């Protein structure tokens with residue numbers, strides 16, 4: 001009936017009113033395994049040990065150092081891209097205070113004193129940095145997908161991983177990588193607002209393209225995460 005249709009349209013417009021980031025989040029949450037997050041839908045498999053519950057993780061310090069070095073390369077790359085943007089719209093995403101590059105640099109100085117050998121970036125980090133640079137110049141929707149997933153993953157699962165590794169390997173010392181100045185939930189909300197804003201100018205096809213990129217984001221980040229268990 002017409003009444004039913006208009007009821008449905010009301011609900012739809014309510015969904016739209018919540019903004020595009022909610023759509024990005026729904027897609028991202030499905031890409032988790034059930035062991036990683038309640039809303040996860042992906043099956044665990046042997047090739048991807050990072051899909052196992054954190055309680056079963058056996059991290060190594062060598063592996064964790066590799067992970068931090070590759071993470072630094074990825075954050076350095078993202079933060080340089082927005083500092084020196086190929087498209088002016090990226091400039092909105094400067095100084096979000098979610099930036100991680102300087103903090104990781106500090107952590108690696110401290111860890112170098114303690115453990116001496118800091119590895120060079122691995123092919124996983126190098127490949128991801130290269131890919132981010134490319135899409136930042138030719139695919140805004142894909143770039144914004146990675147930008148969202150990298151910063152938001154770090155604020156959620158990333159922190160849980162940090163706590164776990166700190167317990168097992170670092171005598172519970174919390175690295176700078178897991179500290180933010182100011183209220184993290186407010187900083188995240190500011191970035192959600194900016195992402196919703198930029199996505200308002202996208203067509204439905206462009207939005208779908210952005211959502212479809214989530215899988216690659218998980219693939220690249222999964223390769224780097226897995227280093228912790230190597």
Ligand code: HEM
Pocket residue numbers: 025028029032035036037038050051054148149150152153156157158160161188217218221222225
């Ligand atoms: C959110 C865990 C890997 C992207 C979450 C949440 C959990 C979680 C528990 C939900 C937080 C909430 O209750 O709202 C994990 C664990 C991971 C992992 C344990 C690996 C061991 C990843 C990866 C990505 C990712 C590889 C993408 C690169 C996200 C995003 C959110 C999220 C975008 C939404 C955050 C928000 O809405 O604020 N993760 N995650 N996660 N995760 Fe992960």
